[in-house]
Amino acid sequence: MLLPILLALHAAEDDTELVARMQxxxxxxxxxxxxxxxxxxxxxILRVVRDTGIAEDLVQETFLxxxxxxxGFDAQKGSMGPWLLAVARxxxxxxxxxxxxxxxxxxxxxxxxxxxxxxxxxxxxLSSDKARRVKSAIEKLSPNQRQVIELAYFEGLxxxxxxxxxxxxxxxxxTWVRTALKNLRDELGAVVTA
Amino acid sequence: xxxxxxxxxxxxxxxxVAEEPERSEIRQHLNRGCEVCMTGMKRAREVGAILGGTAxxxxxxxxxxxxxxxxxxxxxxxxxxxxxxxxxxxLSLFAVVYFYGRERDTNGEVxxxxxxxxxxxxxxxxxxxxxxxxxxxDTTVTSFGQGQPAPPKGKIFVSRSQGVLLIASNLPPAPSxxxxxxxxxxxxxxxxxxxxxxxxxxxTAMHIQRGPVDANADLVAVTVEDQAGxxxxxxxxxxAASVRGLLP
Numbered sequence: 001m002l003l004p005i006l007l008a009l010h011a012a013e014d015d016t017e018l019v020a021r022m023q024x025x026x027x028x029x030x031x032x033x034x035x036x037x038x039x040x041x042x043x044x045i046l047r048v049v050r051d052t053g054i055a056e057d058l059v060q061e062t063f064l065x066x067x068x069x070x071x072g073f074d075a076q077k078g079s080m081g082p083w084l085l086a087v088a089r090x091x092x093x094x095x096x097x098x099x100x101x102x103x104x105x106x107x108x109x110x111x112x113x114x115x116x117x118x119x120x121x122x123x124x125x126l127s128s129d130k131a132r133r134v135k136s137a138i139e140k141l142s143p144n145q146r147q148v149i150e151l152a153y154f155e156g157l158x159x160x161x162x163x164x165x166x167x168x169x170x171x172x173x174x175t176w177v178r179t180a181l182k183n184l185r186d187e188l189g190a191v192v193t194a
Numbered sequence: 195x196x197x198x199x200x201x202x203x204x205x206x207x208x209x210x211v212a213e214e215p216e217r218s219e220i221r222q223h224l225n226r227g228c229e230v231c232m233t234g235m236k237r238a239r240e241v242g243a244i245l246g247g248t249a250x251x252x253x254x255x256x257x258x259x260x261x262x263x264x265x266x267x268x269x270x271x272x273x274x275x276x277x278x279x280x281x282x283x284x285l286s287l288f289a290v291v292y293f294y295g296r297e298r299d300t301n302g303e304v305x306x307x308x309x310x311x312x313x314x315x316x317x318x319x320x321x322x323x324x325x326x327x328x329x330x331x332d333t334t335v336t337s338f339g340q341g342q343p344a345p346p347k348g349k350i351f352v353s354r355s356q357g358v359l360l361i362a363s364n365l366p367p368a369p370s371x372x373x374x375x376x377x378x379x380x381x382x383x384x385x386x387x388x389x390x391x392x393x394x395x396x397x398t399a400m401h402i403q404r405g406p407v408d409a410n411a412d413l414v415a416v417t418v419e420d421q422a423g424x425x426x427x428x429x430x431x432x433x434a435a436s437v438r439g440l441l442p
C-alpha cells in the first residue's frame with residue numbers, strides 16, 4: 001500500500017533543481033520527473049479509473065499539464081509530488097465524472113491545478129515516516145468511515161452521491177464523513193505539521 | 195457561516211466534492227483572504243496529497259515514458275549534449291542510408307530513418323543514465339553468479355544518490371508475456387519494485403533504476419513477472435546480490 005510513497009522517498013530534496021530545469025524547458029528534466037513520480041501517479045490514477053489503457057492516457061495528460069504549467073511553480077517553497085498527485089487525481093476524477101454523466105466542480109479543480117497553491121507545502125510531505133503514519137490513521141477508521149473517505153477521494157463522490165450509492169440516509173453519511181475526517185485530521189495533524 | 199462551522203468541509207472542498215452552501219461559503223472566505231480558512235485549506239491539501247499516495251502500487255507499461263516524452267516534443271536538438279547526439283544522428287543516417295539505400299519506397303526510408311534516430315536517442319539517454327551511476331562519487335559495485343557455469347552472471351552498481359545499474363549475461367529471454375523485474379529489498383522490509391526489463395537475444399541485459407536508493411537496502415534481486423510488472427514478487431528470485439553495508 002505504501003510502496004508508491006516509498007518510491008518518492010528523498011526525491012523532494014532534488015526537486016528544486018529539477019523544476020528549474022523544467023522551467024528552462026529541458027526535456028531531460030521531464031524524463032527525470034517521470035522516473036521519480038511516474039509510478040506513483042499511475043498507481044493513483046489506476047486506482048480511480050481501474051483501466052490500464054485509460055490510466056496511461058491520463059498519466060500522459062498529467063505530465064503534459066505539469067510540463068506546460070511549471071512556470072508558475074516556486075520550487076524554493078515546495079516539492080512537485082503533492083502538485084502532481086493533485087493534478088493526476090483531478091484528471092482521473094474528471095474522467096470518471098464525464099464517463100458517468102456527472103458534472104465536475106470546476107472551481108475546485110481549477111484551484112487544484114494551480115501550482116502556486118502547492119508551493120508552500122513542506123518538501124518531505126511524502127516521506128516514509130508520514131506514509132507509515134497515514135497508513136496507521138486509515139487503518140484506525142471504521143469500515144464505513146474508510147469507505148466514505150475512499151468514495152470521496154478515489155471516486156470523487158459528494159456526500160449526497162455517497163448516500164445514494166450506499167443506500168444510506170444523507171445524515172448518516174454526513175456523520176460518517178465528519179467523524180472520519182475528524183479522526184484523520186487528529187491522526188494526521190501531527191503528520192502534516194511535523 | 196463561521197470558520198468553525200466550515201472546518202469539517204475543508205478536506206471535501208480541497209478534493210472538489212463539497213456541496214452547497216458550504217462550497218460557496220468557503221470560496222467566499224478564501225476570496226476575502228480569511229486566514230483561518232486559508233490555513234485550514236493548506237492542511238486539507240496536505241492531507242489530500244498524503245492520501246493520494248496510498249493507492250496500491252502499479253507499474254505502467256515501459257512504452258508510456260517514451261510516449262510522454264515524444265508528446266512533449268522530446269527532440270534531439272533539445273539536449274544539452276548535442277555534440278554526441280549529432281554524432282549519433284550522423285551515424286544513424288549513415289547506417290540507414292547504407293543498409294536501406296536500395297529500397298525503392300522513399301517514404302518508407304524516411305519513416306525508418308526517424309525510427310532509427312528515435313531509438314538512438316533513447317539508447318543515448320540510457321547510456322547517459324548508466325554513465326551517471328557508474329561515475330557517481332558514492333557508487334559501489336557487487337557481483338553475482340560468479341563461479342557458476344550456467345546461471346546469470348553480472349554486476350550491480352549502486353549509487354545512493356543516482357540509482358541502481360544492473361549489467362547481466364547468461365540471461366535468456368523471458369518467456370512470452372513475461373519480463374524480468376528488479377527489486378530493491380530493504381533490511382526487514384518489503385521488496386520495492388525497481389523496474390522491469392527484457393534481456394537481449396544474446397543473453398545480455400542492462401537495466402537502470404534512476405533515483406535515490408534507500409540507505410537500508412539489503413539486497414538487489416531479479417524475478418520473472420508478468421510484462422506489466424508486479425507490486426510484489428510472485429516468483430523465487432532468479433538471482434540476488436547483497437548490497438548490505440555498501441551504501442554510505
